[in-house]
Amino acid sequence: MIDLYYAGTPNGHKITLFLEETGLPYKLHRVDISKGEQFQADFLAISPNNKIPAMVDHHPVDGGAPISVFESGAILLYLAEKSGKFLSAELRERTVTMQWLFWQMGGFGPMLGQNHHFNHYAPQPVPYAIERYQVETQRLYGVLNTQLEKHAYVAGEHYSIADMAIWPWANSHERQRINLADYPAVHNWLERIRARPATQRALALANR
Numbered sequence: 001m002i003d004l005y006y007a008g009t010p011n012g013h014k015i016t017l018f019l020e021e022t023g024l025p026y027k028l029h030r031v032d033i034s035k036g037e038q039f040q041a042d043f044l045a046i047s048p049n050n051k052i053p054a055m056v057d058h059h060p061v062d063g064g065a066p067i068s069v070f071e072s073g074a075i076l077l078y079l080a081e082k083s084g085k086f087l088s089a090e091l092r093e094r095t096v097t098m099q100w101l102f103w104q105m106g107g108f109g110p111m112l113g114q115n116h117h118f119n120h121y122a123p124q125p126v127p128y129a130i131e132r133y134q135v136e137t138q139r140l141y142g143v144l145n146t147q148l149e150k151h152a153y154v155a156g157e158h159y160s161i162a163d164m165a166i167w168p169w170a171n172s173h174e175r176q177r178i179n180l181a182d183y184p185a186v187h188n189w190l191e192r193i194r195a196r197p198a199t200q201r202a203l204a205l206a207n208r
Contacts, residue, residue, distance in 0.1 A: 003027050013167075021069050093158070
């Protein structure tokens with residue numbers, strides 16, 4: 001059994017996308033970040049950076065004591081290696097997947113997060129920041145669109161943890177003031193993944 005500490009954010013959706021696809025048994029623990037529950041001592045023991053998602057695997061593959069994991073990219077990698085799914089063992093395909101996973105973790109997520117903040121949450125408008133992060137968001141969507149013009153999925157022809165990492169952020173494109181008409185390959189990819197039953201189940205969790 002896996003305990004998943006979750007909120008219905010793009011980073012939270014990454015992990016439920018994986019778990020719903022694989023059928024690994026898990027229990028969902030909602031963390032109300034609006035009330036500061038991410039700062040409670042029991043959560044910090046699992047996620048010292050006070051961010052969701054985080055998880056505890058009570059049955060790790062080595063048969064030892066439970067393992068806690070924080071950071072969404074690390075969780076996806078851990079679960080892929082545990083299950084043997086959505087991360088190829090073949091060197092070249094695995095390398096491409098890992099590159100796009102780290103692209104999301106190091107660029108797409110953080111830049112879009114800043115876009116969200118300055119467009120929706122900053123206490124006063126900061127025109128320079130709004131323009132800076134909007135331009136970078138558009139550039140990153142262009143990078144993603146170019147890749148998806150060549151492949152059905154981000155890392156090639158197979159759905160992978162790279163798609164699961166990127167998709168929830170791109171699914172919030174309207175909040176980033178992104179017009180998908182400018183990125184048709186991204187639009188098609190978004191809809192292809194949205195149609196998956198596991199994606200529908202994962203998204204429904206956010207509304208319960």
